[in-house]
Amino acid sequence: MKKILLICNEGMSTGFLCNKMNEYAQQQGLDIHAWAVPESALEGQYQEADIVLLGPQIGYLMESIRKRVHNTLPVDAISPIDFGRINAKSVVEQALSLINKN
Template identity: 65%
Template structure:
């Protein structure tokens, strides 16, 4: 199962998107589980994730987050349009594509 960690300022704005992503995964028989935390809790949780998706409101922290996880896990930005529209399928597909790219490396 792919573990997708969503992070934002407080973990709340990604919470709804996270729930929708899990619904899409279940409906489409995709072996993935999304969960959300605030950015401040990253160090205590990232090791159980296969990919980290960063909310648009903190996308300026992408490089910092990559450094904080020692580039061990792919880190991607959630597209602001997909985020705003709660396009869970697009965000899920993007997250899974990042794990596929790392597996191919």
């Protein structure tokens, strides 16, 4: 199972996207699980993840978050367009592509 952690300011705006990602994965027969937490909860969650995706509103924290996870897994920002459109397919594809590169 691939585990995708989404981070944003409070974890609420990414929560809806996570639900859509999990629905999409189930429909496609993909073995993934996505969940969302606020940025302040990163340290208690990243050890369970294969990738950390940031909401576009905190994309500027990417380098800081890479350091906070000790460069142990990929960290990337979700496109503002995909985020705004709740494009679960595109975000799942982004995550799987980055996981497979590592």
